[in-house]
Amino acid sequence: MATGGVLWPAAARLLGIAFAAGVLTTGCGGSGGAEARGTPSPSATPPEVLCTRIVAYWSREVLDSGTYGDYQSMGLSNGQYEILRTVVDAARAERKRQGTDAADEVIDREARAGCVERYRSGGPGKNPWQ
Template sequence: MTACAGPGAAGARSTPSPTATPPEVLCARIVAHWSREVLDGGTYGDYQSMGLSNGQFDILRSVVDAARAAKKREGARAAVELIDRQSREGCAARYRSGGPSSGPWQ
């Protein structure tokens, strides 16, 4: 028996982990998190320090703009619900085709 024999050995089929989180779900979580932080704090940080790509940061800015308007009209609870919904929708649209196609910053 060789040290290479086992699940990762040559010729073995690699299957995705059933517990892997889809990128659109991860995107929605992080965009929603930072959207709430920005809404509460009133200012944006550097998108890279937030762990966001440029495209995710675009979603965040759009979500925060809408959340600020909703908060003024309908209150904080409505703003948080909007953040969660629009983060999911924006990230689902972004990753619908499997993700960004050019450059790591996308």
């Protein structure tokens, strides 16, 4: 019993020190940083770039499989899904004319153009889920 009584206060002190160090580290990390000023992190990826990546990815998947999935299961908004459908239509036509490499170029170009237009004013508009 005596051993348990001796270890408990030591363990409690170590936990207390670890907790205090964590709180101090966490507390100091956010003060005065970009989060405190309300500005985005310099490493944040712009929404039009994220949109372009996901639309291009799913456009290739749809083009290869020949079938569309549910936009929500793809992680797309309704507006991004509309971009995807336009991109796939253009890519299918280009693949028939010029082949797969040309279709890939159309996907990249059209996905970028559609997403840049969608996020030109900073967001999707009045209805963010669209």
